[in-house]
Amino acid sequence: MIYTVTLNPSIDYVVQLPKLNLGEVNRLETSYKFPGGKGINVSRILRELGYANQAWGFLGGFTGEFVSDKLNQLNLDSHFTKIADDTRINVKLKADQETELNAAGPKITKAEKQVFVSQFDELKENDVVIFSGSVPSSLPETFYFDLIQKVKERHAEYAVDTTGEALKKTLPTHPVVVKPNNHELADLFGVELNSLAEIKKYGQKLIAMGAQNVMISMGGDGGMLVTKDHCYRSAAPRGTVQNSVGAGDSMLAGFTGTFDATHDPVESFRYGLACGSATAFSADIATKAKIDEILPQIKIEEF
Numbered sequence: 504m505i506y507t508v509t510l511n512p513s514i515d516y517v518v519q520l521p522k523l524n525l526g527e528v529n530r531l532e533t534s535y536k537f538p539g540g541k542g543i544n545v546s547r548i549l550r551e552l553g554y555a556n557q558a559w560g561f562l563g564g565f566t567g568e569f570v571s572d573k574l575n576q577l578n579l580d581s582h583f584t585k586i587a588d589d590t591r592i593n594v595k596l597k598a599d600q601e602t603e604l605n606a607a608g609p610k611i612t613k614a615e616k617q618v619f620v621s622q623f624d625e626l627k628e629n630d631v632v633i634f635s636g637s638v639p640s641s642l643p644e645t646f647y648f649d650l651i652q653k654v655k656e657r658h659a660e661y662a663v664d665t666t667g668e669a670l671k672k673t674l675p676t677h678p679v680v681v682k683p684n685n686h687e688l689a690d691l692f693g694v695e696l697n698s699l700a701e702i703k704k705y706g707q708k709l710i711a712m713g714a715q716n717v718m719i720s721m722g723g724d725g726g727m728l729v730t731k732d733h734c735y736r737s738a739a740p741r742g743t744v745q746n747s748v749g750a751g752d753s754m755l756a757g758f759t760g761t762f763d764a765t766h767d768p769v770e771s772f773r774y775g776l777a778c779g780s781a782t783a784f785s786a787d788i789a790t791k792a793k794i795d796e797i798l799p800q801i802k803i804e805e806f
Contacts, residue, residue: 505549505763506632509542509560510646511608511639512570512583513593515748523598537787538573539593541635541664544749544788546579548756548778551791554764557582559622561639563609564589584619586611595748608639616642623650626657631679631763635664635752651676662759664751667691674713679762680771681709682755684720702727703734703806716768718758718775720751726779728772733805735769737776740800742784749788754779757794773801 515537520529546558558579562571563586570590574581588609596602626632632654638646647665654661655676662679663670666687674681688705689696696702706717706729717729725739757778762771777798781789784797 504627504630505554505556505760506626506630507542507546507549507556507558508632508634508650509540509558509636510642511591511637512538512540512543512560512562512567513591513606514566514569515539515593515595517595517597517748519597521598523596523600523602535787536569538570538577540570541749541752542633543570543574543579544752544782545633545635545756545759546581547577547788548753548782549760550577550579551789551794552757552760552774552778553791554760556580556760559583559619561586561609561611561615561619562590563587566590566592582622584615584622586615601747608637608641610641611639620650620653623653623657626654626659628658630657630659631759632659632661633664633755633759634661635755648672660763662755664755671712674709677713677715680716680718680755680758681714682718682720682751682758683709684722684751685724688719699727699736699806703729706734716758716762716771718754718772720754720779726754726772726776727806728768728803730768733768735772735803736806737772737801737803740776740780740797742780742797744783745786746783750779750783753782753789769803773798773803776801 517535518531519533520531549556558581560583562583567590591606591608594604660679709717719727725737728735754775758771758775761774777794781793781797
């Protein structure tokens with residue numbers, strides 16, 4: 504089984520208008536409300552690809568009920584821990600520029616935290632847990648790392664979408680895949696990366712530090728995969744970007760779900776790129792049909 508963890512889900516309130524005029528009344532052209540959260544996005548793509556998964560995390564208040572109802576409508580298998588405080592609302596404003604207003608998140612009590620952590624006792628050998636997104640401020644900064652220790656104790660695997668020192672700290676426990684973009688990779692080592700060869704070099708450093716696979720997104724330049732013995736790259740497929748929200752989550756889902764099923768890093772990379780691009784070219788998280796449309800454009804070569 505694959506489990507996704509979204510500690511700080513949200514209602515994503517997406518609003519569109521031609522231009523935002525600060526200090527004035529603005530009329531919206533369109534508005535949508537989606538269940539938000541990086542792990543939830545991962546679960547949605549896994550389901551599109553046909554991979555059984557459960558979504559874990561915290562939900563509370565009337566906003567949490569909205570998210571729960573939407574997940575049920577999407578037929579997602581969700582086992583969220585109920586909390587007293589309200590799940591947050593994030594505003595995604597699409598005008599002449601794209602702006603995000605993200606709330607900090609709810610207060611989670613010690614008792615609520617203990618109920619959530621007890622779920623990890625259910626893990627079995629070779630299960631996979633995908634950790635994505637921010638940690639509510641009421642939880643300790645080490646919370647992801649503490650959960651990873653529980654995953655390893657159960658002889659399960661995990662993938663993590665994080666950056667900076669938090670990413671470095673996970674590497675000795677051998678995550679299935681880490682997914683920095685080229686800018687995050689440069690920041691991680693305090694360098695400038697001006698060529699594919701340099702990106703490969705620092706991807707290999709993450710392998711040496713413990714990652715099983717390193718998938719690096721490079722925007723319009725496509726992506727790169729570094730493994731213990733090989734490096735692969737692919738150009739970006741053609742399409743019009745409509746939505747940057749969830750593209751990285753989709754990339755992680757495509758790779759991790761396929762790798763769990765096949766243990767083939769190249770095929771997993773191909774699906775990761777297709778899923779990420781399909782979401783970027785869609786108004787919401789990609790459908791299976793859109794992923795299948797993009798997949799033939801992904802041409803992978805050894806680098």
